[in-house]
Amino acid sequence: MLKNAIALATLxxxxxxxxxxxxxxxxxxxxxxxxxxxxxxxxxxxxxxNAGPYKNWGDLIDRVRGIGPHLAEKLSGQGVTVNGELYKSTAMTKAKATEPASKEAKK
Incomplete structure (x- = not known):
């Protein structure tokens, strides 16, 4: 059973x-x-x-009219990457920074 679960997770x-x-x-x-x-x-x-590869998501957003943070997040959710990286929205980064500390950290 465990082997099946590991095989499924790998797949x-x-x-x-x-x-x-x-x-x-x-x-x-x-x-x-x-x-x-x-x-x-x-x-x-x-x-x-064709003018040069995209360096990162910011480069793609800056160079391609019609692609902004909202569409970048949507595309990243579909598995689209730029240089192997998924889009990291500033909203997600801010949310993680303001998450309350865990109970362990409060002790």
Whole structure:
């Protein structure tokens, strides 16, 4: 039973990694298949990528009209990465910084 659970967990992890889509390597069809990206946006992504690969999410957001923090978060939720990194929204970062300390830390 434990072996089956470990095998399933391994398979799920592998499926998650396989479903990741790197913006710097994605084809037009792969980009068009993303929820929130249509032909015009995928063309802008590819046109800008031809000028040079994206360094990070901030670079992608700065260079591609129509992609902002909201869409970046949505794309990242679909497994899209830039240089292997998922988008880290400032809202998520702020929420983690303001989380109450654990009970162990309060003691």
């Amino acid at each position: 799920l992890c592998a499926a998650t990694v396989a479903s990741a889509l790197e913006v710097n390597k994605a084809t037009p069809a792969e980009l068009d298949g993303l929820n929130g990206v249509g032909p015009a946006t995928s063309k802008r992504i590819l046109d800008e990528r």
